[in-house]
Amino acid sequence: MSTVLYLAHTECDGTLHKSALEALTAAKALAEGMGAELAAGVIGSEVSAAADSIAGCGAKFYGVSGPDFSDARYASDLAAAEAIAKACDAEIVVASATSRFSRALPGLAIRLGGRVDTHLSGLEVLDGKPVAKRWFYRQRMEGTLIREERPWVLTLDSGCADGFVGAGSADVESLAVDVSGVRTRVTGMECPSEDEQTIRPDAELLFVTGAGWTKKQADGSVHVDVAEEVILNFLNTTKCSLGSSKSLVDISGEGGSIISFLTHMHQVGQTGSSPRHAKGLSSCCHGEEPHVVGWRFINERRAINTDAGCGWAQGKCDVLYVGDAFEIMKKVNEFLG
Ligand SMILES: Cc1cc2nc3c(=O)[nH]c(=O)nc-3n(C[C@H](O)[C@H](O)[C@H](O)COP(=O)(O)OP(=O)(O)OC[C@H]3O[C@@H](n4cnc5c(N)ncnc54)[C@H](O)[C@@H]3O)c2cc1C
DSSP, X not given: OOEEEEEEEOOTTSOOOHHHHHHHHHHHHHHHHHTOEEEEEEEESOOHHHHXXXXXXXXXXXXXXXXXXXXXXXXXXXXXXXXXXXXXXXXXXXXXOOHHHHHHHHHHHHHHTOEEEEEESEEEEETTEEEEEEEETTTTEEEEEOOOSSSXXXXXXXXXXXXXXXXXXXXXXXXXXXXXXXXXXXXXXXXXOTTTOOOOTTOSEEEEEOGGGGSOOTTSSOOHHHHHHHHHHHHHHHOOEEEEOHHHHHGGGXXXXXXXXXXXXXXXXXXXXXXXXXXXXXXXXXXXXHHHGGGTTOSEEEEEESOTTSGGGTTTOSEEEESOHHHHHHHHHHHHO
């Protein structure tokens, strides 16, 4: 009987991330559909609590643990994954596409003489064989991938399956992996503060800023300093995710006054991103089609614009507030306290 191996690494607190639980749901369904055994491998400084948290999946558990495996490090992560994959003779390996596994698992496919496909959006079984799905052209086309080569390593993007729920008591077979020869040392982490990181894919709300924030206002002056304060205030209070129109992020290249915390990574639209949030609020952005196309996965859309005839008014949002975004957002911030 073939084996589908689910791989996970623990977080700093020893738990499994939501995306790891999602990958388990996908791996379990794949194993069931293929009539294969499910094995689970957990890597981290301490793995038993994490294994217990998903013991209900019914897998045979393997663990590689110890201080050498607490942090993301290509060589030790790869050695651990290789030991687990060989211990269970995995035909398929499924893991979530975390930055840690995105670095290490392509190397696993090379070591095992297999193949890897990354950033997948779904897994299914067709005629007893695994099929992987992946978006192309910024989510405009979904590709279906079938491979004969084995082992096949698959990493799944977050948000593509429900998180597995089913704790219990796992009987973990501990594997000893010697990484004393690894020269890379993890000396610490430097992370931006939560408030510096304004792209928050898991937030419920997307707040989009447009070039209007840097344009001359009714009094004939620009007020970029006020705009920055109002926007940051709203972001920090609501912990929403920040997006931008192309015009606003391009201003830096044109020498205009800029919103200092915006980068091209924030750009939403045809040549930007298509984020997935339950709600979106656009401000000082015209709502032209190349921008709004990036909103196709946003369910509830609202916009603030002084112009009642702006693009948003042409059936592109659910509610358009016709008014001055400076005044409206200041008031909103007041309400939020
Ligand atoms: C091939 C191609 C690809 C593109 N890709 C993208 C893309 O990926 N993403 C993208 O965003 N654009 C993209 N664009 C550009 C897009 O067409 C628009 O030019 C751009 O989105 C306009 O940005 P904006 O609405 O912020 O600026 P503007 O068009 O300058 O609009 C500013 C708006 O702010 C409003 N405003 C001003 N002051 C206030 C205030 N106080 N209160 C409320 N409202 C106010 C104004 O009424 C105006 O509607 C692309 C264009 C092309 C040709």
